[in-house]
Amino acid sequence: MPGDLFRSPVIIAIVVAVLIPLVATIFSYNKKPKLRSVEVKVGGEAGHTRRNHRFLSLIETPWEGANTLAALFEQACSKYPKRPLLGSRTLIKSETEVSKDGKKFEKVTFGDYVWITFDQAFQRAQNTASGLVALGHDKEEKIAIFAETRPEWLIALQACFRQNFTVVTIYASLGEEALAHSLNETEATTVICDVKQLQKIIGMSSHLKTVKRVVCMDEENQRLDTNLSGKTNWNVSSFSQLEKLGRDTPSEPRLPAPEDLAVIMYTSGSTGMPKGVMISHANIVSTVAGVMTAVPELNHNDVYIAYLPLAHILELAAEVTMLAVGASIGYGSPLTLTDISNKIKKGTKGDVSVLRPTLMTAVPAILDRIRDGVRKTVDAKGGAAKKLFDLAYRRRLAAIEGSWFGAWGLEKLFWDALVFKKIRGVLGGRVRGLLSGGAPLSADTQRFINICFGIPIGQGYGLTETCAGATFSEWDDISVGRVGPPVPHCYIKLVNWSSGGYLVTDKPMPRGEIVIGGPSVTLGYFKNQGKTDEDYKVDERGMRWFYTGDIGQFHPDGCLEIVDRKKDIVKLQHGEYVSLGKVEAALSVSPMVDSIMVHADPFHSYCVALVVPSQSYLEKWAKQSNVQYKNFEELCKNKEAEKQIVQSMAQVAKEAKLERVEIPAKVKLLPEAWTPETGLVTAALKLKRENIRKTFADELKQLYE
Incomplete structure (x- = not known):
């Protein structure tokens, strides 16, 4: 019956995908870019300095009297005396499970949150x-x-x-x-x-x-x-x-x-x-x-x-900010966060499913895992469900990268209700915003979270030396690859790095080393005056400045973008420069890459990479390609698997517009994940580059032989 036909979700989706863009075209408009920071004159080394657009001077306390x-x-x-502040889950049972290859894993079952x-x-x-x-x-x-x-x-x-x-x-x-x-x-x-x-x-x-x-x-x-x-x-x-x-x-x-x-x-x-x-x-x-x-x-x-x-x-x-406003803080762990986290007993609930948070902080590696988990689930369903997801995702992506109306208007409500509501349940279903910090967030992951979870991501930038957030992207800014304007408690200054070719006079955007000033700049390094004097400066007005070593550029609306890192730049044999961090950030977008470290030897004309591949994606490829293997370690030694990883990275490198010399010519696949416990990444999951180089010195040497 015709009526039955139009009750099909797929048919409804196709009809709406045609009609709503027409409505969006009628009602959408091009808004003048919002100015998010303004240039300001300050003391210290000459450069291009900006402050937040909403405050004439730097703020130092959340309210009068709260100065410690x-x-x-x-x-x-x-x-807020009677409001819940700190919550933790009761442990019901802990047990050990043994996998097919004999490895033992702890699995836990938790109850509800108990609050004080x-x-x-x-x-x-x-x-x-x-x-x-x-x-x-x-x-x-x-x-x-x-x-x-x-x-x-x-x-x-x-x-x-x-x-x-x-x-x-x-x-x-x-x-x-x-x-x-x-x-x-x-x-x-x-x-x-x-x-x-x-x-x-x-x-x-x-x-x-x-x-x-x-x-x-x-x-x-x-x-x-x-x-x-x-x-x-x-x-x-x-x-x-x-x-x-x-x-x-x-x-x-x-x-x-x-x-x-x-x-x-x-x-x-x-x-x-x-x-x-x-x-x-x-x-x-x-x-x-x-x-x-x-x-x-x-x-x-x-x-x-x-x-x-x-x-x-x-x-x-983040936690001190939450308690300052009277919010509730529920505790969990990376291994028990979601229903499919490694330590959660199958069939029981992860932390976010029980807590149903409204706000969340994450490092990019965590968000990448959430993205990969959702994609894996969708791919496993296949059929009409996957086609509907792909259609919805393409329409939402086009809308976000098109008109304001399409990004946040009727079409968003439609796709959220039809496709993405269940996906939002992965994080409990109530998250209204997310802060990402600690490392650069890929554009692919940011868009995936925007679309599938229907929430803005405030990407922040800061360091321990500047007491975390120095910039924070505003929630109505749906651009990717930027870290927002200065937060109202600090200034962001760019100063020339002439030897690297970054100048504040560069057109169309000023570029240079990022220097942060204001009341959040810390006192220095404990018992290390030499390093303190090297990285910190006090200007003639008494303001402290921290020299980050990161290279940034200001967009016309006053938002900062991190474009390079002074210490990560290597000069190859023929004079070309390779920014290791920039290349790693670009290549980590590949769904087949779990972790990557790019290595460049200045006595050679090309760079190489150590890659921990995504086990689920690589095993899926092996099954489709009829590649035989006993275990994941053996699969990582397979030359065809190496070629597949190289091809995957070449594709994302092309999309990221990397130069030929920036793309690793050879890779070594490693089966074991890099965790803080291995000493190869920090607690914030940043690479410990020197530790990785020492651990895999033989592998790196072989890649250049």
Whole structure:
């Protein structure tokens, strides 16, 4: 029957795909590009400097009186006492599964989120602070927090601030040598850790010169054994014991001043030993003030999923911003984030499905995995479902890259309801916006998230040395490849890098090294005055500036784009320059590439690459091509597989308009994923280039033979 025909979703989709563009053409209009930052005159080295378009001067605090992290926390708890602040899931069961090749995997089943309110969190922080005093921690000593992201991490941090103790933050994935360096350099006397990290520091206790006390966070269904006789002479107690001690022996708070040192944050740097960045209370508070203006309608009804390392400035700034506005923070982990995450028992719910967050922060590697997971699911369905998805995706992509009306108007509502509603459920179904930081986000992934999840991505740019966000793309800006205008708490300046050919006089856009100035610029590197003097400058007006080493250009509307990195540029044998980071960012878009490091030897005329291929995509290709293999490791040694990866990268390289010399001539496929635990990437999943070069020195040598 004709009526039945027009009830078919595919037919309806085709009809709408024809009709709605006609309506969009009638109603769409070309808006004049919005000015998002303005040029400003400042002190220091000459260059091209811009500030946010909405504020005449830099902002330093979110509201009057909130000039330290301790004050901000106390005032937020006073304003939102009964609202839920920190949530974590109850563990129901943990079991071990064995795969066909004999590998063992832990699988967990979690229950619902259990919450503590703002006033409960404040009281726990008070008790913990008093407990630390009762344990004997002196005001001049440093406390290290060495644990995975969880509610006790933030409570411990705020407890330290109640007594003006400086906190040393260390990535849980840091290797033993770097861990010992961080603890010994800061002469930390107290370490607050979780059970997993406790075992790590006990094993290396002979290398820790100043540690006297260890506080271990409690684990469900697991009693802490504090009897370490013969292993260390430390005073070891549980977090719950510490809180009880503080409750029984309360101490008056000793609150910090804005200029006091809040955190020494050890970055899991991509080269050498980690450096400790000295961050004051005023530094972090100014970042919070700026970010609060950048996220539209940020308020106490928001729910934030916390799973990135709190020892990373991106996550720390995000969580402090959330508590400042009264939002709820639910904790998870990268391995339990979604229903199909590696550690989640099949058939049970991941963190986002239960929490249903409204806001989320992610590094590009996480977003790439979400993109690949959705594509894999769609490809597996095949048939009419895949055709409908492909049609919807093409129409939405054309609309976003076309008119404003098509991007956010009727057609978006139609495709969201027909195709993308179920996909949005992957992140819980309520996410209204997402912040990406830590590394460049590919245009392909950004568009995929925009389309399939129907949400804007605020791509940010900043460093530990600038206390995270220095720029933040506004949510009505649907362009890709840019990191937005300066956030209202800092200036962005471009200065000439003549030897690299980047000048502020370049047309049509000024280019140069990115220099960041303002109240969020940190105090320097701990016990490293030489490196501090090299990277930080104070101008004649007293403003601090940080020289990033990144190369940027300002678009006509005032948005910044990162185009290069001074340290990543290699000159090949015949004089051509290759920007390794730029090439890696372009090639990582390939669905067949999970991780990639491009290597260029200046004594040769071409570059090569180490590639961890996407296992699902490569095995799918092998099945379609009738390529026989016993396991993934054997498949990675297959020459035809190498050719397929090279062809895939060549295609995306062409689309990214890379030069011939920038495209790797040879590749080596590696079967094992690069994780922070392997020491090959940082906790933010940035490449540790030197570690990878050393680990795979023989493979790189063979690629040039």
